[in-house]
Amino acid sequence: MHKSRKTAFIIGAIIFVLIGAGFLFLFIRVKNTPEITVIQTAADTNVNKGDLHVDMPIVKGWNDSGFHANQYDAKLYNNTFNNVKDWSITLKLPNNAKVNDSWNISIYENDDGTVTIINTPNQGFNDIIEPKEFITFGFILFSNSDEEITDFVVKATPEAKITDYPLYYILLAMVFINIVFVSINIAVVIKDHQYKVRTEHDRKIIIQSMKTFTNFIDAKDKYTRGHSIRVGFYTKKIAERMDFDEDELDNIYYIALLHDVGKINISDVILNKPGKLDDEERDIIKTHTTNGAQILKDFSSVPHIVEGARYHHERYDGKGYPEGLSGEQIPLVARIIGVADAFDAMNSDRCYRKAYPMEKIVKELKEGAGKQFDPEVVKVMLELIEEKVFYGIGSDDNEE
Ligand SMILES: [Fe+2]
Incomplete structure (x- = not known):
């Protein structure tokens, strides 16, 4: 990825x-929504004030020889935007006052002389006060004075919602x-993967088509079977060490595979002649470079492919063919293929001789550096020989 x-x-x-x-x-x-606590005085009758509010007026009163009984009808308002639960109201009763009767609530006396009103457990209603709603309850208070209830501490826990x-x-x-x-x-990622699979598939088709074609070329000469594929291998290995990027490596591999394509026009008799070639035959063989260039001239999707075929027999000292280019006048791809081609030729049996021993090949390459070959390319080829990077050893020989 x-x-x-x-x-x-x-x-x-x-x-x-x-x-x-x-x-x-x-x-x-x-x-863990925190409990709401509201401290309220009896004088405070504004029901919209505070999150919780108690409205507790005396609705009825009896007075008998200094003895008072007052009925409180109360409402507890929830002014918040949430349901509230576990509500309680703690209040201080007048001196010597006693709750005589109550409804909808339970009343507990505290040690400090206050009482706490809560909803009667398990009663099934008034447990929860909905937003902007109230509950009602009431009680009758007996007392020996007409003193009224003054302060309230109202508490409740909101049922907060995540959407709040x-x-x-x-x-x-x-x-x-x-x-x-x-x-x-x-x-x-999926698209990239599909593209990669497709590209890889296309690449295999290209390489396999080219290899098939090189088999045609190499089949003309029984001694050069596999030569083009091996030259492709060494060319790519040299180019890798000369810092070609991935696309350029693919290209130079294709160029090397088809470098001898011009041999298709050369007679098998000349190609397979065991003895020395005469001048005329040698001239015919030399035409495989220009023939190759002619055959490949429309292969524009592989840059420099014509140069590979045309110039791979040019010599660094200018004594090669077909144009007698020298030094860096010879395109780099052709200079690399020239070395790879010569190495594989020396390393293979030919109709007129056996393969050279490796010491002799090394000697020939060294002597040819600056004459037949680009010395920089020879340096890399010698590294490959030194490290025994040979075709047929290792797993990356066959690109298909
Ligand atoms: Fe050639």
């Missing part, structure tokens, strides 16, 4: 982890954006 694509997936994963952490934070926050928090919507948006981001990346 491409490095930038990998980075994108790592970023996507990190964002998902952050989103997860955000949701976890929200859940913990919602679960703007962060929730931000996180949802992030989930959506991140899913889109990751999906796009997955789509690109």
Whole structure:
């Protein structure tokens, strides 16, 4: 996978982890919503004030020889946007006052002289007060004065929802954006992969077609069977060490495979002649360079392919053919193929001689450097020989 694509997936994963952490934070926050406490005085009758509010007027009163009985009908308002539960109201009763009767609630006396009103457990209603709603309850207070109840401390726990928090919507948006981001990346990876498979398939077809064609060329001469493929191998190995990039390496491999394509026009009799060639025969053989260039002239998708065929028998000192170019006038691809070609020729049996021993090949290459061959290319070829990088050893010989 491409490095930038990998980075994108790592970023996507990190964002998902952050989103997860955000949701976890929200859940913990919602679960631990703090209790609301409102301190209210009896004079404070504005029901919209505060999150919780008690309205507790005396609706009926009896007075008998200094003894008072007052009926309180109360409402507890929830002014928040959430349900509230576990509500309680703590209040201080007048001196010597006693609750005589009550409804909808339970009343507990505290040690400090206050009482706490809560919903009667398991009663089945008034447990929860909905937003902007109220519950009702009441009681009758007996007392020997007409002193009224003054202060309330009202408490309740909100049932907060995760949707109460703007962060929730931000996180949802992030989930959506991140899913889109990751999906796009997955789509690109799939497309890249399909493209790669397709390209690789095309590449195999090209190489196999070329190899098939080189078999035609090499079949004309029983001693040069496999020569073109081996020259392709050594050419590519040399080019690798001369810092050709990947596309250039593919190209030079194709160029080397077809360097002798012009031999297709040369008679088998001359190609396979065991003895010395006369001048005329030698001139005929030499035409395989220009013939090759002619055959390949329309093969424009492989740059320099014509140069490979045309100039691979030029010599560095200018004594080669067909044009007698010298030094760097000879295209680099041709100079590389020239060395690879000569190496494979010396390393193979020919109709007129046996293969040279490796020491002799090394000696010939060294002596030919600067004369027949580009010395820089010879240097690389000698490295390959030194490291025993030979065709048929190793796994990358066959490109198909
Ligand atoms: Fe050749």
